[in-house]
Amino acid sequence: MSWEQVIELIVSILTTQTGVPNLMFKQVVMMAVAFFFLYLAVAKNYEPLLLVPIGFGIFLVNFPLAPLMGYSEHGTPELIRAFYKYGIEWEIIPCVIFLGLGAMTDFGPLIANPKTLIIGAGAQLGVFVTYVGTLLAGFTLKEAASVGIIGGADGPTTIYLTAKLAPHLLGANALAAYSYMAMVPLIQPPIMRLMTTPAQRRIRMRQLRPVSAREKLLFPLIATVLIILLIPAVAPLMGMFMFGNFMRECGVVRRLSDTAQNALMNIVTIFLGLSVGATMQAEVFLSLKPLLIFTFGLFDFVVCTFGGILTVHIMNRFLTEKINPLIGSAGVSAVPMSARVSHSEGLKADPNNWLLMHAMGPNLAGVIGSAAAAGMFIAMFQ
C-alpha cells in the first residue's frame, strides 16, 4: 500500500465515518438549544423530569452520522427511532402516562364541588382561539389543532394529539407545552390580578364536604361512561386515566397502582422525553414554524387563563355562594402548579384564605377538559 493510498484511506475514514467534518452550524445551534433546556431543568428546576430527557434527546440527535433516529439498511429502526415509533407513533406512551396520572389523582375536590367542571371547560377558550390564529398564519387544520392544544397545559394530551395530527410539529409543540407549564407561576399572576378586584380575590369559599371512598370509586366509572359515550375519540386517553384512578380508589390493587404511579410512569417519562427531544433535528426544527408555535403557545396560555377566570365571573352572576375568581386560572390543567398559583395569589390578598383545595377542582376539570378538547379535534378530522 502506497502512502497515497494510506492518506486516501484516512481521508475517507475521516469524511465518511467520523462526525467532525460533517458537523454543520445548524447542528451546533441545536446543541446550544439543548444546553439551554438542560440549563433550565438543572439550574432553574423547570420541569426537570421532562426537560432533562428532552434536552438530552435534542443534544444526542444533532450529532452528524449518529445512528439514532434513522432506519438501518434493512429497515429496522435505530435506537431512539424505535422508542419513537413504538412509543409515540403507536400512541402508547401518552396513554400510559395518563394511566399513571390517573393513579396519582385524587378527584375528591372535584367530586365535592362539581361546579368547577364548568371552569375547566371555560379554560379551553385559548385552545380554540389559538386554533383560529394559527389558521390565519397559514397552518393547516391539523397543525392548527395540534398547536391550539398547547394551551390546555397538558403535556401527554399535547403529545398524543400532535403525534396523531401533525407529527412533524411534535418537538416544538411538546417543548412549548412543557416550557410554559413550568412558567405558569410567571405567566398567570399578572392576568389574575388584571382580571380581578382586591375584593374578589378575598372571597372566601365554604369548606369542601368530605367525599366518601365509595363516591371516589364510582367517579371514574361514571366519568368514563359519560365522556366516552359522548366523545369516543378520547377513549384511549380518558380510558387509561380513569382506569388508573379506579385502581387507586378500589384499594385492592395497591401494587399495580403503586407501579403505575411510580415505576411505570418514570420509565415511560424517560422514553417520552428522549423521543420528543430526538424529533428536534436541526433540519426540521430550525425554521420559522417553531418560533411561531412558541409565540402562539404563550398566547394560548394567556387566553386559557383569561377564559377560566372569565368563566368564574360569569358563574358568579348566577350563584348565591360566590366562587373566588382566582381559582379560574387553575382550569388550565398543569396539575398542581396552577392550583398552587391560585392559592398563593389568594394568600396575598387575604393571608387566611386557603384556596388550594378549591383550586384543585378546576385543575382536575382542566385535565378532563383538555382531553375532551383533544377528543373533539380528533373527531373533527375523522
Add this chain to the structure above:
Amino acid sequence: MALRGLRIGFCGYLLILAAAIPAGLAGSARAMGIGGQDTEQPAPQISAAGQGLAAKLVPRGKSTSIQIVFGVQGGTLAGLGTTDFDQTSRQGVDPKNFRSGLFTLEVVDLAPGAAARLTMRSDFFTSGTRWYVFNPAGAPLWVNAEVEKRAADQRAWELALAVSDGGPLDSDGRRDGRLTVIGGPRDSFWGYALGTLFIRFFGIFIVLSLLMVGMFASGWIFNRLQRRQAPDPASEPPAAAPGPSPETAAAVAVALHLAAGGGRHRPAASGDGSSSWAAAGRMHLMTHRQRIFHRALGPDGKGGPCR
C-alpha cells in the same frame, strides 16, 4: 398603568405584548408564505366503480379517506385524473376551499356539440357543496357551475352537472365529441373551520356539564344513603356539655390544689413500694400534662404559642 385600581407590572406588559404578537405574526407568516407548502394535497386512487370511476382520497383537514364516485349520462367516462392547483390560476379562488382537490374528467362517445350529464356522489359532500370548473381558455377562468343536488342514499349527496361539447365548461373548447372538464367540489374553508370550532367548544361545555349533573346526582344519592345509615340522634346518649378550655381547667386545678393544701408544699410520697418503671411513667405523664403551665408569654403578656 392602572386598570381597575390595579397596577400592571413588567410581566403584565410582557403578556399584553405576547397577546398582540400572534396577530402580527399571523400576518407576517402569511406574507412570508409559511403555509405555502401544500402538505395536505390529496392524492386520489382511481378505481372502477360500476359504470363509472371512483376516487378514494384523504381530503385536506381529515385523517380518514373518503370516496367520490363519478358517472356520466350521454357519453362514456374515459378517464379520471387530478389537476394540481399550480397548473391552474389561483385568481379568485383559494385552494383551501377545495379540500378534495381538483379532478380532470374525460368523456368520449358524444355526438359533436351534444351535452353530457356528469354525476359526482360522495358522503363528504354537504348541502352547501358547490362544483367549480376551471377552463384555461374561458373567461372567467373559474366558474361556479350550476349543479343539481340531491340527497342520495347513506347520507351521501349527488351533484349533477350538464356540460355541452365545446361549451364554456369544456376545457378543450372544441366541438369534437369529446369533453374535458377540470373542476372540483368547493366548500367554505372558513365556514367549516369556524363553524365546527364553535360547535366543538360548546360541546366541551355540554360534556362537562353532563358530567357535573351526573356528579351532583351521585353526590345527592350518597348523601341520602349516608344519612339513612347514620344512627338516630334521639337514640344516642346526650352529648357532653362543652368543657372548659385547657387553660381554665389548669387554673382551676391549681386553685383547688392551693386551697386544699393551704399553700403548703406537700412532698411527693416516696418509698410507697412502686417500681422505678411506674415512677418514670408517672413523671412522664405529669411532665406532659403540665406543659400548659410552661407556655411562653407573648409580647402583650397574654400568652404565646405552645411549645
